[in-house]
Amino acid sequence: MEYRRLGPSGLEVSAAGLGTNNFGGRIDEEQSAAVIRQAIEDGINFIDTANIYGRGLSEERIGKAVKDIRSQVLIATKVSGPMGDGPNSHGNSRHHIMQQVEDSLRRLQTDYIDLYQIHFTDSNTPIEETLRTLDDLVHQGKARYIGCSNFASWQVCEAIWTSRALNLTPFVSVQPEYSLLNRTIEHELVPFCHTYNIGILPYFPLASGFLTGKYRQGESVPEGTRLASNVRAQERTLTEKNFAILTRLENFAEERGHPILELAFAWLLGNSSVSSVIAGATRPEQVVANAKATDWHLTSEDMEEVAGLLRDTA
Numbered sequence: 001m002e003y004r005r006l007g008p009s010g011l012e013v014s015a016a017g018l019g020t021n022n023f024g025g026r027i028d029e030e031q032s033a034a035v036i037r038q039a040i041e042d043g044i045n046f047i048d049t050a051n052i053y054g055r056g057l058s059e060e061r062i063g064k065a066v067k068d069i070r071s072q073v074l075i076a077t078k079v080s081g082p083m084g085d086g087p088n089s090h091g092n093s094r095h096h097i098m099q100q101v102e103d104s105l106r107r108l109q110t111d112y113i114d115l116y117q118i119h120f121t122d123s124n125t126p127i128e129e130t131l132r133t134l135d136d137l138v139h140q141g142k143a144r145y146i147g148c149s150n151f152a153s154w155q156v157c158e159a160i161w162t163s164r165a166l167n168l169t170p171f172v173s174v175q176p177e178y179s180l181l182n183r184t185i186e187h188e189l190v191p192f193c194h195t196y197n198i199g200i201l202p203y204f205p206l207a208s209g210f211l212t213g214k215y216r217q218g219e220s221v222p223e224g225t226r227l228a229s230n231v232r233a234q235e236r237t238l239t240e241k242n243f244a245i246l247t248r249l250e251n252f253a254e255e256r257g258h259p260i261l262e263l264a265f266a267w268l269l270g271n272s273s274v275s276s277v278i279a280g281a282t283r284p285e286q287v288v289a290n291a292k293a294t295d296w297h298l299t300s301e302d303m304e305e306v307a308g309l310l311r312d313t314a
Contacts, residue, residue, distance in 0.1 A: 001043025002294055006115070006275045007172035007199030009145055013074060015269055015294040017046035018287070019203060019280035023061045024054015027282045032061040038284035042291035046074045048175075048201070048278045050119055051100055052081035056107050063109035070110055076201075077104050078149055080119035092122035092130040101142055116143035117175060120150050127155075127162050135168040147173035147201070153188035160196060171198065173275060178202035180211060180249060180264055180310065181242060190273065199275035202268050206279060210237050211264040213250060217243040248309045258296055263306075265293035270303050 002015040018039045023032040036047070047066070049058045059077060066073050079100045082090040090096065105111060116137065118130060137143040148156060148171050156174050163170035174193065176185045179202065193200050206212055208227055215227065215238060227237060246260070253263040268277050277294075281287045298306070 001291060002269075003045075004275045005199070006145065007147075007193075008197045009172045009199075011074070011114070011145060011172075013046040013276045014044045015276060016042075016044055016265065016290045017048050017076075017201065017276040017278040018044050019278045020047060020049045020058045020062060021053045022280050022282050023049070023058040025057075029061050029064070031282065032058075033065045034284050035281050035287055036062065036065040038287040039281075039291075040069070040072060042287060044287070044291060045072065046076065046276050046278075048076045048203075050078035050081065050117075051083060051104050051107075052078075052119070055083070056103065059104055059107035063107055067109045074114040075108060075110065076115035076117060076147075077108070077113055078117040078119035079104070080122060092118055092125045094129055094133040097130070097133045097137075101137055105142065112141055113143050115145045115147055115173065117147040117149050117173070118151075121152075121155055127159055128166065131159060131163055131166070131168045135163075138169045145172050147171050147175065147199075149175035149201075149203075151176075153185075153192040156189070156198065157192060157196075160198070173199035173201050175201040175203055175278065177204045178268065179205050179207045180267055180306075181207040181237070181245070183310070190271065193273045198273070200271070200273045201276055201278055202274060203278045205268055205277045206261065206264050208237060210242065210246065211249075212261045213246070213259070245310065249306070252306065252309060256302075261289060262293040262296050265290065266296040266298050267303070267306055269294060270298045 003012040004015055006013050047062060049062055051059060062075065079097055080092055083100060088095050104113065134143065134146045138146065146169055151174055156171065159171055176189060178185050214222060249263055250260045253260050265277055268274050279290045281290065
């Protein structure tokens with residue numbers, strides 16, 4: 001397993017990270033523990049979750065699985081999403097963050113979070129309030145690094161410059177949706193992160209499983225898959241254009257002796273700003289495949305050829 005620095009920090013994270021949204025619903029406690037054990041066995045040290053995944057259930061299952069090996073793993077969790085029906089049960093206010101960090105620490109059975117991330121932007125809370133709160137958590141030892149998720153480039157920039165102006169702990173990473181099929185962040189966020197040395201942690205790297213080849217044009221969506229119960233996502237993803245792109249990418253990968261899944265990881269990791277690729281798993285064998293995918297390093301010529309194949313997707 002390759003390890004990379006998390007943005008400007010000195011923290012080394014595995015090139016493949018483990019996403020755990022599935023732990024809150026699609027798989028039970030025993031399956032969740034098996035997935036985590038496999039991840040650690042394969043050298044994955046970075047586990048990503050959020051308080052809203054399963055309304056805390058994902059954090060609870062991670063806490064139980066790693067409590068005896070806490071020092072071997074890096075836990076990233078998030079705050080912002082709704083955790084109740086009250087007016088202060090969501091967002092990035094000091095009130096909500098201070099309450100939620102204690103709840104996350106309890107569920108995770110730990111006294112610190114390696115990477116504490118703001119899950120969504122909050123137009124009702126000044127970024128200064130949010131950053132001062134996170135800075136307090138770092139000084140209290142409850143969070144070691146901080147980052148954000150689903151922020152636009154200008155919002156990350158505002159946060160970075162606010163931290164600099166006020167001498168506060170800055171974000172070291174941003175977690176956006178990014179894959180061979182969804183390259184929207186390349187317009188602004190990717191160049192910003194490269195210039196400011198902010199680590200990128202892509203989620204949905206396999207485009208909800210589309211980049212594994214499990215969905216075939218003209219065939220029914222397999223039961224139990226992420227898209228099976230999401231008609232809108234099917235309409236957005238299972239298009240003639242996307243299947244044409246998939247065919248080109250599969251041919252490229254197969255000519256080099258690799259499945260399309262490995263190309264999805266290798267292409268993302270070909271970007272030096274990407275610190276770790278966050279991919280979920282419901283079975284240990286999926287973890288094995290994700291970890292193996294990080295072994296393929298695309299050449300500059302490979303990257304240029306893939307860019308040609310993707311010319312109409314940005």
